[in-house]
Amino acid sequence: MLLVNNLSVGYKGLLAIQDASFKVNKGEIVSLIGSNGAGKTTMLKAILGLLKPMKGEIRLNGEVISGQPAYDVVKKKISLVPEGRRLFSRLSVQDNLLLGAYTVQNKDVIAESLEMVLRLFPWVKERAGQRAGTLSGGEQQQVAIARGLMSRPDLLMLDEPSLGVMPKVVSEIFTTVERIAAEGVTVLLVEQNVFEALQVCHRAYVLQTGRIVMEGTGPELSQSDLVRKAYLGM
Ligand SMILES: Nc1ncnc2c1ncn2[C@@H]1O[C@H](COP(=O)(O)OP(=O)(O)O)[C@@H](O)[C@H]1O
C-alpha cells in the first residue's frame, strides 16, 4: 500500500531523513520506532506532502505521491493523527469529529463514518457535546484517532499516540490500534514507546538519526541486541 524508496528529507542544512526505504502492506500494523529527534515526524510529514523530499520516492497503491501537495494527498484515503493530538479544545467532541470528515461531501457517508467511530469508541456517544479540552489526555487521544478515521482512510498514520497519556491508559491506546486494524484499516504507527509498539505491530522498522537501521517482526526486534540495549533498557 505504502512504499517509501530511498527517501531523503531535509530542513535547511540538516538532513533529517537519509536514504530511508520501507513499506506497509495492506492490512498490516507497521511500527516505525525511534527516539526523540530520530526523524519520525519528518517521515510522516513527507508522506503527507507537507515536506518535499530532496531525493527518493513515495508511492501509495502504486501511485507516486511524493511531490504532490498535501491537499491532494489527503484526498487519497490517507490520514495523519498528529503528535500532540491538536484537537480544537473549545469545540465539542462531535464538532472535532466532523472536522475530520472535511474532505467528504456526502452526508450519508459522514453519518456512516460517525457510526463507525462510535462503534470503536462507544463512550464518545455520551460525551459528544462536551468540549474536547475538558477530556483527559487518553480520551483526547482517542477522539484524535476517531477524527483521523472520519475521512475513512485506507492508511491511518499515528504520530506517538501514547505520548502524554497516563501510563495506565497507554495500553488502551494500543488496544485501540489493534481494533482499528481489525476494521480493515492499515496502520503506520510511529512510537517512542518501543515496548508496546513492538507488541501490537506485524512488522517494525528502527529509525536512528534519519536512517532505517533495522527491520523485522515485533518479536524479532524485541529480541535483538540493538533494540534491547537502545530502547528497552535491557
Ligand atoms: N521545522 C524544523 N526545522 C529544522 N529542523 C527540524 C524541524 N523539525 C524537525 N527538525 C529536526 O529534524 C530532526 C528530526 O525531527 P523529528 O522528525 O521531529 O523527530 P522525531 O519525530 O523522531 O522526534 C531533529 O534533529 C529535529 O531537530
Ligand SMILES: [Mg+2]
Ligand atoms: Mg515526532
